[in-house]
Amino acid sequence: MVKKDVPLYREKKRNRFKQYLINVFGKTKGDIVFNIVVYAIFIAFLFVCLFPFLYVLVDSLILVDTSGDVNRTYFSFNAYLMVFQSDSLFSSLMFSVLITVVATFLSLVLTVLAAYPLTRKGLKGRKIVLLFVIFAMLFSGGLIPYYLLIDQLNLVGNPLVYIVVGLISPYNIIIVKNFISSLPEELMESARVDGAGELRTLFKIVLPLSGPIIATVALWVAVAKWNDWATTLYYMGDQNKSLWMFQYYLQEILKTVTNDSPTFDPSVVLLAKNVKNSAVIISIIPIVLVYPFIQKYFVKGVLLGSVKG
Numbered sequence: 243m244v245k246k247d248v249p250l251y252r253e254k255k256r257n258r259f260k261q262y263l264i265n266v267f268g269k270t271k272g273d274i275v276f277n278i279v280v281y282a283i284f285i286a287f288l289f290v291c292l293f294p295f296l297y298v299l300v301d302s303l304i305l306v307d308t309s310g311d312v313n314r315t316y317f318s319f320n321a322y323l324m325v326f327q328s329d330s331l332f333s334s335l336m337f338s339v340l341i342t343v344v345a346t347f348l349s350l351v352l353t354v355l356a357a358y359p360l361t362r363k364g365l366k367g368r369k370i371v372l373l374f375v376i377f378a379m380l381f382s383g384g385l386i387p388y389y390l391l392i393d394q395l396n397l398v399g400n401p402l403v404y405i406v407v408g409l410i411s412p413y414n415i416i417i418v419k420n421f422i423s424s425l426p427e428e429l430m431e432s433a434r435v436d437g438a439g440e441l442r443t444l445f446k447i448v449l450p451l452s453g454p455i456i457a458t459v460a461l462w463v464a465v466a467k468w469n470d471w472a473t474t475l476y477y478m479g480d481q482n483k484s485l486w487m488f489q490y491y492l493q494e495i496l497k498t499v500t501n502d503s504p505t506f507d508p509s510v511v512l513l514a515k516n517v518k519n520s521a522v523i524i525s526i527i528p529i530v531l532v533y534p535f536i537q538k539y540f541v542k543g544v545l546l547g548s549v550k551g
Contacts, residue, residue, distance in 0.1 A: 302519035379412035
């Protein structure tokens with residue numbers, strides 16, 4: 243019995259593999275050629291997207307020993323160790339994580355609370371408020387008036403400036419509004435018939451169905467806050483390094499390493515380049531870790547949030 247079952251098992255396995263190839267490449271000759279070309283194009287795009295990241299990663303690990311007669315290349319984590327040698331780096335990293343989480347949460351809350359009323363057609367003054375939001379999205383007062391405003395609010399040197407600046411975006415309001423408008427109106431009407439108010443409708447009906455757009459906006463806000471170094475440069479100064487955003491801190495480390503390096507020592511200049519590349523890798527790791535979990539919502543949220551006015 244066993245000997246007879248072995249050829250049958252191999253035949254089934256061969257048939258499954260053949261069916262898999264048919265599902266991937268198609269049956270006809272034209273389908274096979276077309277799919278091979280498409281896969282080749284996508285593999286090329288994948289290589290183009292991954293190459294800069296892999297280049298920076300490898301370049302951050304390669305060091306050159308110029309002490310001998312012949313230069314010796316080897317892999318080392320010395321550049322990463324140099325980045326983390328500072329005592330204030332870890333506190334700056336935790337501070338940036340805290341700011342990113344708090345600012346993202348508050349931004350989502352305010353964006354949803356601003357976008358949901360704009361979907362209610364019976365709201366008085368809705369068009370005027372919507373026009374104001376669009377105007378704020380298209381026009382800005384400029385950097386100097388903005389700095390004077392922050393100064394008048396006594397936020398210069400205040401850690402709250404990281405949360406207040408850019409807390410809500412008119413563009414995000416429009417995107418969330420359009421997404422909520424695309425939801426079936428019958429769901430909201432049925433909730434009102436059952437006696438639900440606007441807040442209950444928002445939290446019980448709208449928010450559970452708005453996962454894609456909430457994930458999309460959360461990604462936008464979190465990436466913007468995590469990569470924010472200009473706020474530290476403009477409003478915080480150099481007093482307390484523990485209140486520096488992580489990106490600004492890495493920039494200062496790179497600047498210090500580069501400025502302190504002798505100009506004509508190729509080994510030290512190379513090490514400065516390694517520090518720069520290692521700082522880039524460290525700064526993008528949190529986003530790379532978070533993005534796969536919300537990727538499935540990203541495209542859906544953008545498309546549904548941008549098609550309906």
